[in-house]
Amino acid sequence: MATSISQTALQATIPSSDPHVYREHHQKFKDEGLPTSADAWLERARQVSDILAADAAARDIENRSPRAEVSLLKSSGLLKVLGPIDYGGGGQSWEVGYKVIREVAKGDGSIGMLLGYHLLWSTTANLVGTNEQKDRIQKLIIENNYFVGGAVNPRDNDLQITEEGDHLVFNGAKNFNTGGVISDLTVLEGVFSGTENHIFAFVPTVQEGIQFAHNWNNVGLRLTESGSVAINQVQIPWADALGWDVRTHAPDPTVLAIPFGSLLLPTIQLVFTNFYLGIALGSLKFAAKYTTATTRPWPFSNDQKKSATEEFYILERYGNFFAHLRAAEALVDRAGLELATLYERHGESRSVTPRERGEVAEWIASAKVVTTDTALRVTAGVFEVTGSRATGRKVGLDRFWRDVRTHTLHDPVAYKNRELGEYVLLDKIPEPTWYT
Known part of the structure; x- marks a missing residue:
């Protein structure tokens, strides 16, 4: 779907931190390249944590949208720690991924939380997608160094999904959408109309059908952009419905297996x-x-x-x-x-x-x-x-x-x-x- 000029213009007016404040670190991480061992990944996480800790208190008070901090996660490579090596990822297990999250959270809880949610959402297709979807989405995320948010708050009503021609259409709203404002991709989840079946899908964040309220101003985790979002007529092709058969338009039981x-x-x-x-x-x-x-x-x-x-x-x-x-x-x-x-x-x-x-x-x-x-x-x-x-x-x-x-x-x-x-x-x- 084409980017909405009005939504892009709105996002540009929201106070946010400037990625250039970390340009020295961006260049350093670029020169060093990605870590190649578990210990090296943890050391990279400690470096990021120390950078964030230096002014975390001031940034918490300012409550600016954390574009600079996400840019630091990107340049450090931490967004890729779990990604396949074949696509430029770190190839590490969740055992390492969890320790990386923990290290970053020591310096800044908000950014540790954003990293944790990203790693979860970026691996969603590994659990509920077909092998083709898993590979395609991992390639997309890792090669583009995308940051992923998610509009999947179970306490709210499910998004409603209807079929229109060869597309599925998502509609609804969520009170919480962690990291969405500063994400490249958003995970949507809802119930297919007339069934009890759930569908997950990745969509581009900046588009007319995704409107953020910019209303996150809570006591803690102030830099997580966890405010509400409205989803209006967001379309995906059937091929992007994770774990669903594109020919039969039905869930693939071998993929969407419980308990895996x-x-x-x-x-x-x-x-x-x-x-x-x-x-x-x-x-x-x-x-x-x-x-x-x-x-x-x-x-x-x-x-x-x-x-x-x-x-x-x-x-x-x-x-x-x-x-x-x-x-x-x-x-x-x-x-x-x-x-x-x-x-x-x-x-x-x-x-x-x-x-x-x-x-x-x-x-x-x-x-x-x-x-x-x-x-x-x-x-x-x-x-x-x-x-x-x-x-x-x-x-x-x-x-x-x-x-x-x-x-x-x-x-x-x-x-x-x-x-x-x-x-x-x-x-x-x-x-x-x-x-x-």
Whole structure:
């Protein structure tokens, strides 16, 4: 579909960050090329994280559309970490991809979240597409270094899909559409009229039928462009309906198989878990620097110390936070390994059993429960060991808690606890849902 001049003009008026601010880093990453090992990819993620951390507090306050930050993800190559090597991707597993998300989130939770959602959406066809679609879409995304957003919020009404000639037409609206404003492609999902069958499809973002409200101005994750979007008469050819037979106009049961296709859901739940953990780790690192440089010892003590780093209660709190974050990280890494192993074992055959899927989902549920609890505790608790001046808006320590608090409301963690209780007591694996 042709680009809408009016929509393009509107997007140009929205305050956004300037990609040229990172030109020095763009050139450096271009000269170095893509990393070629898992360790090198993690080092690249750390470099990006450090760049973002330098002014994350100021950018959070400004709340500008993160075009510069997405340009940094592009030039660094991080958008390609999971892509096939044949098309210029990194060829890494989700085990590495999750750690990359976590590293970026340490420096800036918003950008870590954007990267996580992109990696999930960019691999959607791997799960619910035909082999031809999977290869074609991976080639399109990786060769063009596209950033992918998604209008797939299950809490809203499904988009309605109708057939018009040799095309499908999407209509509807979503209250949340993470990263859409600054994306090149958007994943749409809806229900085919007259059926209960869902269809996923990739479409160009900048077109007349996709209108963003530009209304994301929330407490946390302020640079994720997660506002609402209206979808009006967006067309796709039948060939782009992921997992559907272009000749019969019916879902291909060998492609859209449950439980394999439903792995999309635990995969994104572990995306969430990793950027929660990254944000919490980032808060502890940020707080430690602040305590060392700025926090003063308490003067009204029977055992007065010369520096804050000698205070018993400060040392005790940091040690406790660190221990719990280490435990959470070990659990999250184990969950990532379990999922990556499942993909490696069954990615080609799509023959995963309900039990295998359920076991991995419970590793991920465990990781999400522990990381949610720990991240909320640590990001709030660091103020106890930094002092009242650390609450200053320009300091930016508050952004870590605000970011975690905002997204941990995505779906109630209480349901994950109940799900795990049923697994422990009844040996019951969860039924695939939009949140399990």
